[in-house]
Amino acid sequence: MQIKSIKAYHVVQPFVDGPYRMSKGRQADAFDAVIVAITADSGLTGWGEMAPLGNFYSAAFPAGARAGVPEIAPHLIGHDPRGLASIGRLMDTVFKGHPYIKSALDMACWDLAARAADVPLVTMLGGRESDMAETYRVVTHGTLDQMAALAKRIIAEGCRRLQVKVGGNVHDDIERVTTVASAVPKGTVIFCDANAGWTPYQARQFADATRGIDYTFEQPCTTIEENMSVRRMLDKPMVLDESVTSLEEMLEIHRLGAADGLTLKISRLGGVTKTRQIRDVAVDLGFMITVEDTGGAEIDTAAMAHLSLSTPQERRLHAIAFHEWVTVRTAFNAPPVTGSHMGIPDGPGLGIDVDPSLLGKPFFEIG
Template sequence: MKIKSIKAYHVVQPFVDGPYRMSKGRVADCFDAVIVAITSDTGVTGWGEMAPLGNFYSAAFPAGTRAGVPEIAPHLIGRDPRGLAGISRLMDTVFKGHPYIKAALDMACWDLAARAADVPLVMMLGGRESETAELYRVVTHGTVDQMAALAKRIVAEGYHRLQVKVGGNVRDDIERVTAVAGAVPKGTVIFCDANAGWTPYQARQFADATRGIDYTFEQPCTTIEENMSVRRMLDKPMVLDESVTTLGEMLEIHRRGAADGLTLKISRLGGVTQTRQIRDVAVDLGFMITVEDTGGAEIDTAAMAHLSLSTPEERRLHAIAFHEWVTVRTASNKPPVTGSRMGIPDGPGLGIDVVPDLLGKPFFEIS
């Protein structure tokens, strides 16, 4: 089997609930996605998606993805898409760095390989550990009243896990989180995510003032060292997200005892290949794991679901359903969500039946 053709599409995905707000005044109103189709000489097509959250969240630039895919794609023509590790190494050889550009291409190869084998992708990622994964919802930055009201609405819709955005003015965030915790039932799982928005001084101020609230602290500061300095005085679990960009960094986090859990983002790591590798090692080292991405619709969410459900349930934190965030559709089906839990679509590969007509005209194609 050989790769015969590659097409790439640019799809803007506006948010259902309006602008997404996080620390330091960062705002986005859409995911700016690149969707890739890779077709083999046997007629099987695999799909991949990469969608940054603006230019500010992760080291990913939407226009950079559109420029980078045409640089890498010609090197993949004629290669066997089932040689997944080799494809990953080849992309790193011909295009140094910029893992986010390679993520959709890598994901499409995994989808194609699983479809060619007529198995769900989850089986190639280690096997299905459970039927569904528990979802969390995000309480974005806003006023105290807005955030408390949003948290109450989310819980009323049947969700039990909240990620509350902090990382702004410390005193204001203390008030916001206190209000959110008071507005939801006892036992609601709360993560306070600063998205690396604080100095250690600010993070320690927040942690000290909120000792009476039950939550997990997520990525308060930028570097591993800064987060470690906060962890030394913390009496709560800590999860790191932005700090995990390579296997080496994950191992450094483990060596230093800097976190209890990790959030692995497919595009930040360079695709399914690297995410699966880091996930498996992290599980063996005892970390709690969330697998997600920087954004996307049905394709990317399906990849997240397959990686989540192949993570041992006792090591899995939660998942997120990004396809519910956006107003556009890219496929005739989607990862199934029932209540606060998400499964994977039926069928081989990702199980997603992409409708090319919904994607518009490719901005790049080669065969």
């Protein structure tokens, strides 16, 4: 089997609940996605998707993805999409760095390879460990009343896990988390995610003032060393997200004992191939794992679900249903969400039946 053609689409996906706000005044109004279709000479097509969260979250930006895909795609024509490691090495050879640009292409090859084998992607990723993954939802920055109301609404809709955005003014964040924790039932799982918005000094202030609240600390500071300095005085679990950019960084986090858990984002790592590799090593090293991404709709959420459900259940933290965040559809179906749990669609590959008529005209096509 050989890659015959590649198409790339640009799809803006506005958020259902308005602007997404996080620390330092950063916000986005939509996911700005690149969706890739790779078709083989067999007639089968695989789909991939990636969407940076604005220009501020990761070392990635939407215009860069749109410019980069046409640089890489011509080199893939004629190659076997089932040779996933080989495809990855080829992309790294012809285009140095910029893993986020390669993510949708890599994802589409995985989807195509699984469709060719007539198995769901979860089977190729190690096998299904459970039927559903528990999901969390985000309480973004806002006034105390707005955050409390949002948290109550999320709980009323059946979700039991909250990620509360912090990382701004420490004293305001202490009030935010205290208010949210008081507004939800005892036993609600809370993650306080600073998105690397604090200095170690600020993170210690926050941790000391909130000792009476049960939560997991997520990425308080920028570097692994800064987070490690906070962890030394912390009496709560810590998860690192933005610090996990490669296998080498994950191994350094393990060497230092800098975290109990990791959030692996597919596009930040360069695609399903490297996410699966880092996930498997991290599981063997004893980390708790969340697999998600920087953004996207049905296609990307399906990839996240397959990776989540092939993660051992005792090592899985939670998942997130990004396709429920946005107002646009890109497929006839979606990963099924029941209450606070998400599964994977039926069918081979990602299981997603993409509707090309919803994507508009390709901005790039070769084959």
